[in-house]
Amino acid sequence: MKILVLGSGGREHAIGKKLLEDYHSIHLYFYPGNGGTSIIGKNIENYHSALDLGFFAKKNAIDITIVGSETFLLEGVVDIFQNLGLKIVGPHYLAAKLEGNRIFAKSFMKKYGIPTPKYEVFSCYEKAFNFLKRNTNPVAIKANGIAAGKGVFLAHNKNDAIKALKNIMIKKKFGESGNQIIIEEFLQGKEVSIISIFNGKNIIPFLSARDYKKIGENEKGLNTGGMGAIVPNPYMKNSIWTDFKKNILEPTLEGLILEKLTFFGFLYFGLMITYEKIYLLEYNTRIGDPEAQTLFPLMKSNFLNIIQSFFKQKEIFIDWKKLCSCCVVLSSRGYPEKYEIGKIIAGLNSLKEPFYIAGAKKEQEKWITSSGRVLNIVGIGNSIQEARKKAYDQVKKIQFDNLYFRKDIGL
Numbered sequence: 001m002k003i004l005v006l007g008s009g010g011r012e013h014a015i016g017k018k019l020l021e022d023y024h025s026i027h028l029y030f031y032p033g034n035g036g037t038s039i040i041g042k043n044i045e046n047y048h049s050a051l052d053l054g055f056f057a058k059k060n061a062i063d064i065t066i067v068g069s070e071t072f073l074l075e076g077v078v079d080i081f082q083n084l085g086l087k088i089v090g091p092h093y094l095a096a097k098l099e100g101n102r103i104f105a106k107s108f109m110k111k112y113g114i115p116t117p118k119y120e121v122f123s124c125y126e127k128a129f130n131f132l133k134r135n136t137n138p139v140a141i142k143a144n145g146i147a148a149g150k151g152v153f154l155a156h157n158k159n160d161a162i163k164a165l166k167n168i169m170i171k172k173k174f175g176e177s178g179n180q181i182i183i184e185e186f187l188q189g190k191e192v193s194i195i196s197i198f199n200g201k202n203i204i205p206f207l208s209a210r211d212y213k214k215i216g217e218n219e220k221g222l223n224t225g226g227m228g229a230i231v232p233n234p235y236m237k238n239s240i241w242t243d244f245k246k247n248i249l250e251p252t253l254e255g256l257i258l259e260k261l262t263f264f265g266f267l268y269f270g271l272m273i274t275y276e277k278i279y280l281l282e283y284n285t286r287i288g289d290p291e292a293q294t295l296f297p298l299m300k301s302n303f304l305n306i307i308q309s310f311f312k313q314k315e316i317f318i319d320w321k322k323l324c325s326c327c328v329v330l331s332s333r334g335y336p337e338k339y340e341i342g343k344i345i346a347g348l349n350s351l352k353e354p355f356y357i358a359g360a361k362k363e364q365e366k367w368i369t370s371s372g373r374v375l376n377i378v379g380i381g382n383s384i385q386e387a388r389k390k391a392y393d394q395v396k397k398i399q400f401d402n403l404y405f406r407k408d409i410g411l
């Protein structure tokens with residue numbers, strides 16, 4: 001069995017480690033991969049397009065490809081692979097727009113009556129500026145396209161709102177992703193990530209997670225790809241699950257089927273629990289990062305069997321360990337803005353599993369940093385407190401210049 005995983009983060013390392021744990025004999029390939037994936041499989045190089053990757057997969061008889069990162073989805077990798085007769089896990093291009101185009105996603109939510117914050121769409125800077133000048137409430141300003149999780153700004157006052165608007169629409173901080181924006185009602189509440197697997201007929205949710213998106217403690221500062229996560233999310237009580245299933249999951253399933261947006265892959269619900277109910281903020285059409293690193297250590301079921309169940313048109317069941325997990329992301333100081341790389345990482349060899357490499361590579365027997373998010377360290381326990389303690393005990397073993405991590409994950 002040969003499996004290709006697309007992406008280069010801790011998530012892809014976690015997918016690879018889970019597959020290998022369940023089936024020692026599989027051969028893993030990653031594109032582009034990272035220092036961690038090069039140890040458990042082969043990182044392939046020098047592919048310039050999704051079509052090139054498809055030819056690679058065909059030539060090398062790859063049995064299944066799993067798409068980790070959204071960038072491949074929005075290049076239409078699933079459509080291309082399927083046209084080449086290859087098996088691939090992920091949404092086709094049109095369904096990936098649920099993540100890649102916020103306006104498309106919000107219209108879908110509106111059409112199917114899914115509770116979501118009120119919003120306005122703007123393509124013109126002046127109109128957005130005038131709207132913000134008149135507005136007195138806190139807002140969320142969001143670039144329409146993908147921006148590696150960083151294109152969302154929460155503004156509590158006019159100055160912050162206008163600064164965010166300028167960054168997105170004038171300074172083009174996220175390139176063309178900021179040609180259109182959404183200004184959304186700001187909801188106060190608790191965020192929840194529910195990742196699920198969609199087999200075209202059913203959406204099967206994973207355990208609930210909480211992602212810590214901000215760079216600073218107490219959710220202060222800029223948005224990042226994610227600085228840590230915990231599973232399960234303590235705010236996801238039974239009554240909230242019922243509300244989520246009835247008002248968000250079921251109408252989503254109905255909409256996906258009616259709009260012919262069915263696919264085999266992952267669907268991520270980015271949610272907000274307020275004091276009155278649960279709202280859907282966004283869809284992603286992949287597993288979250290660092291949610292993947294926090295979820296996979298708790299997955300009892302064999303992940304490859306789950307994937308094969310789909311291709312054999314069998315029902316999918318997922319069994320979970322009744323434990324909690326906490327993942328702390330170690331990053332380069334300065335991320336998500338400017339940061340230095342090439343720092344020697346000490347202590348990696350003394351880490352106990354589970355841990356995952358994100359932006360690090362091995363050069364002449366030394367591990368060095370190669371990106372903003374460097375390493376993910378996970379603790380598992382009977383409670384979030386125990387899991388958190390185990391994760392932070394391991395974090396103490398790692399050192400590199402400019403190391404930064406949040407100290408409040410799971411607190």
Ligand code: GLY
Nearest residue numbers: 211226288289290
């Ligand atoms: N952790 C958030 C994301 O993967 O988009």
